[in-house]
Amino acid sequence: VLDDGRLTDGQGRTVDFKNTVVIMTSNLGSDIIQDKHQENQYEEMKSMVMNVVGQHFRPEFINRVDDIVVFHPLGKEQIKSIAKIQLASLRARLADKGYKLELSAAAMDKLADAGFDPVFGARPLKRAIQTQVENPLAQQLLSGAILPESTIRIDVDGDSLIVY
Known part of the structure; x- marks a missing residue:
């Protein structure tokens, strides 16, 4: 892909990748990002993260990448927005069966807290939704x-979410 702009699959079929944008993600340097995420520390943080990237990837690979973007860490509001997007799919599935789903603000906060990890970002959110809401x-x-045809409400009771 990176040399000739072609990708060959397991059956030997070749696909043209010349006009394709490839986006790769990594958690390299996530500990640095957590420590230095203030706006006035961005350049220092990016430099330190790039040093970690350079230690893990060969120069030949890094030189084939057009740009590397270091993002600020996600905050609780962004996690809640991601949770709302993921819950929209569940709401749609329930609506097809005639149910309506409502989450209290406290339940959304609890879900955002459970689904966020400073190092892994929003990755645990899907699992939190599955274990605390869907199951x-x-x-x-x-x-x-x-x-049937009822409104399902999710709220917080002590340390856990309740469905009623």
Whole structure:
């Protein structure tokens, strides 16, 4: 891909990649990003992250990359926005079955807290939604505890989310 602009799959088929933008992500330097994420420390942070990148990747690879962007870490509001996007899919699936889903602000905060890791960002969010919302919801739907055509509410009770 990087040399000739072609990609060959497992069956030997070749695909033209000359007019393609390839985006790669990495958690290299995430600890540095957490420590130096203030706006006035951005250049220092980027320099330190690039040093870590240089230690992990060969110069031949780095020289084939047009640009490297170092992002600021995600905050709680961004995590909540990502959670809303991921929950929209669940809402749509439930709407197809005649249910409506509502989450309290406290439930959304709890989910954002559970689904965020300073090093891995929003990656744990999908798992948090599955274990704290989808699985308990599925159990209640299968047991018949939630009536058809009803509104399903999710709120916080102590340290956990409750479905009712």
